Amino acid sequence: EAGVAQSPRYKIIEKRQSVAFWCNPISGHATLYWYQQILGQGPKLLIQFQNNGVVDDSQLPKDRFSAERLKGVDSTLKIQPAKLEDSAVYLCASSRDRVTYEQYFGPGTRLTVT
């Protein structure tokens, strides 16, 4: 079974530029999560999707971050415009369904904003 795929793996941009990350979850997993992991901290949830609907986006900075999962499979997370403090690893995770606790993570995208 293929794991969670993410691209790109690394991205360097200047502040005020925009960037997009892509995630393809494990096949058949209905629930998809985006986490932000700042260096030295644990991952923090940004947004949770159930199929193509948003379940929790309370921690998403909506003035600059957006995410979509239009067909209920893969997802895109966008930052526009980026700030220096957005430098982090962006992790995508998926789980079989909304009531399953175990989440499976992709390799992440390391974003550096200069």
Next chain:
Amino acid sequence: DQQVKQNSPSLSVQEGRISILNCDYTNSMFDYFLWYKKYPAEGPTFLISISSIKDKNEDGRFTVFLNKSAKHLSLHIVPSQPGDSAVYFCAASWNQGGKLIFGQGTELSVKP
């Protein structure tokens, strides 16, 4: 508000000995706890979990203990192997799924 805390940033253990990683939490609503292992440049990998109705769960060399009254859980690795060297994250959740609240992580180094 740090609801899940791992107070030891690092731990060094000799190969073959026991590794004990600790985690404390403050939210009594948490009903499920998980441990993840992370190698550099990779995403966290699910290791073992425990429901709040249990006090112990074992899987091979890995055992997780939960002390609800103390709001404390620990991961025991016996015997420790050099390949266990990684960052270990404790995570908690509630209400059947949804977001995981992670601790800051403990970097385990197992020396040959």
